[in-house]
Amino acid sequence: MNKKSGLIPVPQSMSGSQGKPILLGRPGEALCRVDTGGLPDDCLSRQAAELLRGHLKGLLNAEPLGSLPIRLHIGKAPGGVKNPEQGYLLDADVGSVTVTGFGPAGLYYGVISLIESLRFEFGALTLPPVRILDWPEFATRGHFMECRFGTNLMTFADWKYLVDHMALLKMNQLVVGIYGCWCVQYDGRVSEYLYVPLKTCPELATPAVIRYFSAGAGRWIDEEKLPPMFANDFFGELIAYGKSRGVTVFPLFNSFGHNTLIPAAYPEVSARDEIGEAALTGFCTRNPKTYELLFSIYDEIIDRYLAPNGVDSFHIGLDEVWDGIALNAADIFRTRSPWCRCE
Numbered sequence: 138m139n140k141k142s143g144l145i146p147v148p149q150s151m152s153g154s155q156g157k158p159i160l161l162g163r164p165g166e167a168l169c170r171v172d173t174g175g176l177p178d179d180c181l182s183r184q185a186a187e188l189l190r191g192h193l194k195g196l197l198n199a200e201p202l203g204s205l206p207i208r209l210h211i212g213k214a215p216g217g218v219k220n221p222e223q224g225y226l227l228d229a230d231v232g233s234v235t236v237t238g239f240g241p242a243g244l245y246y247g248v249i250s251l252i253e254s255l256r257f258e259f260g261a262l263t264l265p266p267v268r269i270l271d272w273p274e275f276a277t278r279g280h281f282m283e284c285r286f287g288t289n290l291m292t293f294a295d296w297k298y299l300v301d302h303m304a305l306l307k308m309n310q311l312v313v314g315i316y317g318c319w320c321v322q323y324d325g326r327v328s329e330y331l332y333v334p335l336k337t338c339p340e341l342a343t344p345a346v347i348r349y350f351s352a353g354a355g356r357w358i359d360e361e362k363l364p365p366m367f368a369n370d371f372f373g374e375l376i377a378y379g380k381s382r383g384v385t386v387f388p389l390f391n392s393f394g395h396n397t398l399i400p401a402a403y404p405e406v407s408a409r410d411e412i413g414e415a416a417l418t419g420f421c422t423r424n425p426k427t428y429e430l431l432f433s434i435y436d437e438i439i440d441r442y443l444a445p446n447g448v449d450s451f452h453i454g455l456d457e458v459w460d461g462i463a464l465n466a467a468d469i470f471r472t473r474s475p476w477c478r479c480e
Contacts, residue, residue, distance in 0.1 A: 143253045145306055148271040158256065158263035159231055161205065167193065168203035169234070175210055180381050181241035185209060185248040192252050196262055207234040209248065214239035215270070223309070224272030227251055229264050239272075242383045246271070246307050279303065279310030281389065284317045284330035289345050289364040293371045297378055304382040311379060312452055315372065315388045315438075318397040320463035327466055329398040332366040333388075333442070337433045341402060342367065373442040380446060388438060391454035392431075393419050393475050397464055399430070406430050408477035418464045419475025 144151075161169040171193070173186045186209055193201040201207075214221035222240030225247030229235075236251055238244025250271065256263050280303065282288050291299075303311060319328040324346045331343045344361035351358050366372055372388070379386035400407035401417040406427040408419030420427045439451065458476070463469040 144250055144269075145253070146273075148250065148269045150270040152268050154230070154266040156231060156266040158265050159205075159229060159234065161193070161255070161262045161264055162197040162199065162201075162203065163261055164197060165199050166203075167197045167199040167201045169193065169205040169207055170201050170203050172206040172208045173210075174208075176244075177211060177241070179241050181245050181383055182209075182211070182238075184381050185238070185241070185245040188245075189248045189252065192255075193262075196255070196257055205232070205234070207236070207251070209236050209244060210238075211241070211244060212237040212239065214243075214272075218270075218272045220273050220276045223276070223307075224270075225250070227254075227267065227269040227271075229254075229267050231266065234264065242309065243272070245304070245383050249305055249307065273307065277310050278308045279312070279384070280308065281312040282314060284314035284332055284364075284389075285319075285328075288314070289330055289332075290347075290362075292365045293369065293374065296366070296371075296375050300375070300379050300382050300384050300386070303384055309383050309385060311384050311386045312389050313372070313375070313386060314391075314454070315366075316390045316398070317395045317454065318391065319395065320461055321466050321469050322463075325466060327397050327401075327464065330364065331398065332364050333372050333438065334367055334370055335434060335437060337437050338399075338402070338430075341398060343398065373446065376442060376446040376448055385448065385450070387443065387448050387450040387452065389452035389454050390435070390438065394456050394458040395454060396420070396475065401465070403430060408475050409479045410474065411478050413479065416473045416475065416477075418461075418473050419458070419477060421477040421479055423477065423479055 171186055171190050176182050190201055214224050218224045223242045224239040225243040226237040227247050227250055236247040238247050250269055254264055315332040317330050322328050329343045331341055335341055344363050347362045348359050376386045397418050404415035406420055406424055407415040407417055408421055410416050460472050460474040462472050464473045
């Protein structure tokens with residue numbers, strides 16, 4: 138059996154013996170327990186212990202209160218370990234199972250590797266004798282989730298599922314697009330997405346067209362619906378949830394490119410063409426009102442969602458700043474530029 142087959146990513150160093158598998162329990166009978174004596178009281182360490190207890194209980198249908206201790210603790214990383222805060226040592230042998238995290242994140246990843254190493258066969262839950270020393274090559278690993286089709290329908294449960302899945306893959310960063318715009322593509326209107334309600338600009342909202350055939354109702358459903366993240370205002374809760382799983386969540390808010398909603402709603406801050414007309418895309422960087430509006434939006438996002446959760450990153454989208462057609466539904470063949478041509 139390839140013991141590495143169940144571990145994602147493959148550990149930096151892994152060795153196993155030909156010894157007898159460690160018996161952890163049988164259905165209805167737990168022979169092991171989770172020992173957290175001396176573990177620091179931080180959310181990620183607590184979550185690591187809760188994750189392991191919950192997984193063992195789910196497999197055995199019994200509380201893990203047996204005699205064999207699975208010890209979780211924080212220790213010092215050996216030499217040569219990169220990103221030691223996220224590294225760990227899993228050492229399992231007959232009569233002894235220990236997960237040593239070189240930081241809370243490392244402990245969490247070590248518990249995940251332990252869970253992935255478990256085997257439930259022939260009515261017995263076992264762990265092969267193994268020694269794993271692991272750490273990530275890159276300090277940051279994650280995804281950027283665009284504010285676009287799909288994410289504009291995701292509920293809080295959907296986002297939590299995503300965070301959980303990323304954590305199991307030992308990914309630790311999720312950038313969520315919360316404002317972005319595209320040209321007219323569907324439904325005869327500009328594609329615009331805003332995922333957080335702004336008290337600064339309460340009139341800004343981007344309901345999506347929902348159109349499908351309902352077999353239950355026996356008819357076509359044709360309605361508009363706000364993104365659940367906007368309607369239920371749970372972005373801050375998502376950041377807090379990610380933190381409890383070792384996944385840092387922070388926003389991307391588009392600026393010069395992918396930007397038609399704000400300049401159309403507030404033409405005074407829009408980029409201007411050669412004759413001084415608002416382009417309804419981009420921003421005028423010479424107008425003080427541009428900075429007043431944008432910083433009021435940024436400050437609100439920081440004060441409401443980021444600072445309370447200890448997040449110090451904010452992504453300002455700066456891609457695809459170019460002229461384009463169909464940036465306004467009223468004249469889709471007109472080319473508009475986000476580059477301001479005021480004096």
